[in-house]
Amino acid sequence: MEHWERTVGRVVGLGAGLLAVGAVGAAAVGMRLAQLAVTPEEPETPVRVTRLSGDDGRRIVWLRGTDAELEGRCSYLFDSGRGHARLGPVIDRGPDGLARPLVQLDRGSPAVGSAGRLTGWWFTDPAELGYRTERITYPTELGDAEAWLVRPRFPRKKRWAVHVHGRGALPEEAIRGVAPFARAGITSLVISYRNDPGAPRGDHGRYGIGIAEARDVDAAIAEAARRGAERVTLVGWSMGGTACLVAATRGAHRSLVDGLVLDSPGIDWTALLRYHAAARSAPRFVADLGIGLLGRGIVRAGEPGGLAIAGLSAEAFAEKLEVPVLIHASEGDTFVPCDGARRLAELRPELVQLRLQPRGEHVRLWNVDPESWERVTEVFARALPRPPWRG
Template structure:
């Protein structure tokens, strides 16, 4: 799709502005622009909504008292504190007292965990790939913008020429994906965990902004090329959140669709227009504000990671369903308040022949593993083992 430039963009801006009179044009346009920028700008600040209120030694275990946002999520989590310097693993909630939540400290990988420390609850469980107990190679791979860092994680018993590329979500580090390595390693699959544009250790993208999966899919293509160069014959894509969007795009229209044998997605962003409308609704903004933001990104009036604007028609369940040719496993949760599962449900409804939807009732965004690791890993491993060899590649 060719995006309008010059006069075309100005005309579209006038058309957008002209439709805002009844809403209060300046306010609605400003709100739409803010929503659009938030969708494509990498996060610059690390929020610290959780505070350590107490540390209690109880026999041979340490209990931590937390207060703040998502401190009470069900399951086991990492607590990242003191910026990126501190990391502790916390067990499930043991007790809640007023606004305080009590958990067990399972381990402290780095930093000084102390009363008064501030941080956030995350789904990441591993801080380094070596913690998986598998052989790791740290490499860089070439992308269209320059070299990007990556890890190759080798299973103990590799299945010949079977690889997977793991793609993290928007604003998250590659460590996010390490929860998905073990079930694939047990299936004998070699894993390539990548960074991509705008990550530390990777090139800066266009305008220093995200392409909400479209631009990033070309880095996924480059990672697949690296796996092929190193001996892969078939590649499974494993995407998280916006990494799921990038994986879907690479699998349905990328440069290496013929070697992609399957998709595994956790909390994927499947319908971006609906997602922006949902986030606008959280602030009680009318639907028209989200539509303005979408049009501003689509036309390139608000710059994203695609120089000519972001084509939202490519980022819908219907568009993906039309082109899917390989099996897909989706982990999604009705408890996801950041990327609602409706897009995943719609994709599964449209393509029940290839999409397996594992829908759970508890689990925040990309934190499904943390609530119930065993079933998450079991289903993932079973799916990975059962992916057939792409028929066009021969037996």
């Protein structure tokens, strides 16, 4: 997702000259912006190790590059993803960049010059949480997709959760949300969806910005029901939050959904695409042109016939929402501003609980304050009532 933001900046910069020459240039930039919004991207490696210090008791990794100073604990994926290290918050700054303590090395060994990226994922497998975990597959409309099944120590009868990662991430992103549900006795499915490794390719190999992916979420709800679930809570991160909202308000199995927990969710996609264009000095009409091209299917996306972007708004979701929602959002999110979350909470205050933090970048709210994030989530999950239509 950060790669998308950087690429948008380059495209707008390159397109400035084209915009100056009129409609043809505007169309070219709008089309490219639309393509970027729905294209799964190869992760960049903007962060490099500049120095290693300390001893086995306290090793310090010095980093320089994009996102190196993000708040909170984080994972460092290096050597093309073959290496994974867990790093604590920044503890020092100097000529060699920013220093973070090495909390745990899961695979590989970082060396001076190692290139990678920082993510908020932290965990690599839900088994690390200490719960019984197995790999399963579940059927989707495109074929089988992989998922982790995580069983709590003291399961509550027939209560499950489905955890959905965000755009440009992997299922590992969503593992952070499992522990509070396990403590509440809720069995979890941490799913992959179309265009992920371990899942089928979507239409044109592109995203449906939550619309197409919602059908994979719906398929995961059906899988949970086949395994005995009578109530399913949806847990979505970023675009995974969009998919959960679509599944909960329009999906074939929405009657099984008892609530949602969303972190940094994409709620208003028209505003979001305009925001990213404006942040790079593209005129609003160029963003609207790209939105129109996606809507009419002229720019191919992961949904046949085009994307119904107008239906991805706080107003549209508020109209159909029937179950409680907990939203974790941050005023410091520069990728998906919290305006959509605020608006949904204003429209449906009887259902939406907004936990708004002053700090924390996109999908890194847990990393800044994991204890508070998990405490609020667990209390919410335990208190969810049975939907009235389920008796």
